[in-house]
Each structure stands twice: as structure tokens, then as C-alpha cells.
Amino acid sequence: MIGIPNGIANAGRKYGMEIRTNVKVEKLLVENGTAFGVRLEDGSEITSKMVVSNLNGQVTYLKLVGPDKLPKWTVKGIASYKNSMPCPMIYVGLDKKPELEAHHTVVSSSLESMNDVWNNYYKLNLIPETAMSLVCWPTEADPSLAPEGKHILNFLCNAPAPYAPLGDNWDRLKGWYKEAAIKELEEWVLPDVRDHIEYIQVSTPLDFERRLLHPQGGIYGLFSDVTSLAMFRPRSRSKAIRNLYLTGSSTHLGGGVPTTIASGIVTSKYIMKDHG
Amino acid sequence: MLLLAVGGLVALWFSASESTRRYLVYIGKQVPALPYRYFI
Numbered sequence A: 001m002i003g004i005p006n007g008i009a010n011a012g013r014k015y016g017m018e019i020r021t022n023v024k025v026e027k028l029l030v031e032n033g034t035a036f037g038v039r040l041e042d043g044s045e046i047t048s049k050m051v052v053s054n055l056n057g058q059v060t061y062l063k064l065v066g067p068d069k070l071p072k073w074t075v076k077g078i079a080s081y082k083n084s085m086p087c088p089m090i091y092v093g094l095d096k097k098p099e100l101e102a103h104h105t106v107v108s109s110s111l112e113s114m115n116d117v118w119n120n121y122y123k124l125n126l127i128p129e130t131a132m133s134l135v136c137w138p139t140e141a142d143p144s145l146a147p148e149g150k151h152i153l154n155f156l157c158n159a160p161a162p163y164a165p166l167g168d169n170w171d172r173l174k175g176w177y178k179e180a181a182i183k184e185l186e187e188w189v190l191p192d193v194r195d196h197i198e199y200i201q202v203s204t205p206l207d208f209e210r211r212l213l214h215p216q217g218g219i220y221g222l223f224s225d226v227t228s229l230a231m232f233r234p235r236s237r238s239k240a241i242r243n244l245y246l247t248g249s250s251t252h253l254g255g256g257v258p259t260t261i262a263s264g265i266v267t268s269k270y271i272m273k274d275h276g
Numbered sequence B: 001m002l003l004l005a006v007g008g009l010v011a012l013w014f015s016a017s018e019s020t021r022r023y024l025v026y027i028g029k030q031v032p033a034l035p036y037r038y039f040i
Helices: A003-014 A057-065 A072-079 A111-120 A170-188 A205-212 A257-275 B002-015 B018-037
Strands: A025-031 A034-040 A045-047 A051-053 A089-094 A104-107 A133-136 A151-156 A197-203 A244-246
Touching: A003 A257, A025 A057, A034 A051, A057 A072, A057 A244, A072 B018, A089 A170, A133 A170, A151 A170, A170 A197, A170 A205, A197 A205, A244 A257
Parallel strands: A051 A244
Antiparallel strands: A025 A034, A034 A045, A089 A151, A089 A197, A104 A133, A133 A151
16 A cells, blocks of 8 residues: 555655655644644744645644634534544565465454454453454555565454453553464464464554554544534534645545545645635 | 324334444434534
8 A cells, every 4th residue: 555655745746745754743833713834843833825634633623733723612523523443453574475366355254253252352342362354465466565475464353443452451462462363364364374474563553543643543533424424524624724624534535545545635626726 | 293203213213123223322422413513
């Protein structure tokens, strides 16, 4: 998936876009209900005609803008959302081509197993050792992502995992979860995978929260249900702050790669309409 | 007509499965927040 942001970056640079990475935005600059720039973590400020935020909607409004700059009803509304489910991810580097048939492999469970995971683990804030999962093989589509002859797998347990496991935390459980995930891969997809792992990394909900500012590690932004969609989802063009635009999983069209890409298209059309 | 509608909703509730009822309760709890979400 790194091809997508790289493509966007390359396209933007052709039009003079400057990209800075590893630079944290501390605050959005807002005066009289209008956004006019950002303040960085080092205290420096960048002023602009508009601000576009790809961050989680609650982080954008409540942390970067601040409740003191927002109408009370906006604060109440944005605080009322739940976040989407946290899903730990495992990244694996292999020394051989995996015996998979497609870019994505869905490992499904029986209904009894799904109900067991839901009722006896997730609802009790426990983490199951086995769960439904999605195995993604990026080097199937783009071999240049790994050295020649090597391959990458991303392994996502698409069943929800609790953000705060009962009596424990993800930093302590990381090693245990890595082992459980490898066992899952061995049992359902690649029986000899353990012998061919050259690199393995686990990103837990805490890692996503720290690195990507996804509250509680929610991978799809704000929760998506009928009360959080359409006119009840944070707008691409903010109703609360002028010249503030949102993109990404917390706004239309929702979470997931195709929809977040589409959200960028929607937001860019608003910007072109508003600013020419 | 109102009585018929209410009666129909009550009948639907009792005929719904437990998971459907749980979902409806969950959605119902979100309803008070809806007017505020419109202004974001």
C-alpha cells in the first residue's frame, strides 16, 4: 500500500507541494471560527489559506482545534462518537514465496467459533488466541517491496480486539500475541511459515494510537453505523470551522482504503469549489 | 392510526431476535446525539 501515498506525494510535488515527515502538529490555528494554519510541536507556525486534516475527527476537533474554539453543540457531537475496532497487525518478511493463491486470503471461522470469540473473549475484554483473519501478500502485486526472492505478508485479525485487555496491556502482551498469530498462520494458511520468517513486527492498538494518533487504535477511524454515516458523520468541509477540511476514515465515505482515497477526492472538490 | 403504528412497533419488537433487539437498543442510545452530529 505504500504505492498509494507515494503516488499522491509524487503527483503533489509536480505542483509544488512540500512534504515534511516526522513533524507533529500541536494545534490548528483558529481565530473567529476560521482556520488559518498550524502550530508544530517545536512551536513554529505555518499559516495558510486552509487546513486539511487526515487525522481522526475527534483528534482534529477536540485536540488540535480545542473545545474552546468550537461551538458547544459541535463539542457535544464530536465527543459522542465511538471509535472503530482496534485490530493488531503483524508484518512478516519471508525468505521464500508463500504458497498463496491471491493478494488477499480470508481465513474464516465457523459460526460457533465466531460466537465464542465475541461472547467469551471480546465482550469480556479478553484476547482470543485464534480469530478470523486476513492475510495480505503485498509482494504478489509489487515484488519491488522486498529484496529479490523475498516476500512480505501482512496479517490482520479482523475480529475486534479489546483496546484495554482485562488486567493487562498491549505492551506486555505483544510477544504472546506474535506467537499466537504465527500459530494461526501455521494452522490455517502456511504450515511451514515459521521456518521462513526473516523479520516479524507486531503493531498493537497502543502502537497505532501512539504512532498514527488513532484513538484506542481504531483502524477505521470513527465507528460506522447508521447513526455515524451520511449527514451524521463529520463533514468533509467542516460546518464548525471555516477553511477546515477533513479527509480520511473519520469523514465521508468512511474507513477502508478505497473509501479514504475517495474522501480525498470529495474533499479536493470542495476545496476547488471554495477556493478556485 | 397512531395506536396501530405503536401496536405494530411493539409486535415487531417482540418478534425480533435477541441480537436485533440489542442492535435497536444500541441505535436508540445514539439518537440523542444525532442533532449535535449534524453540526460538525
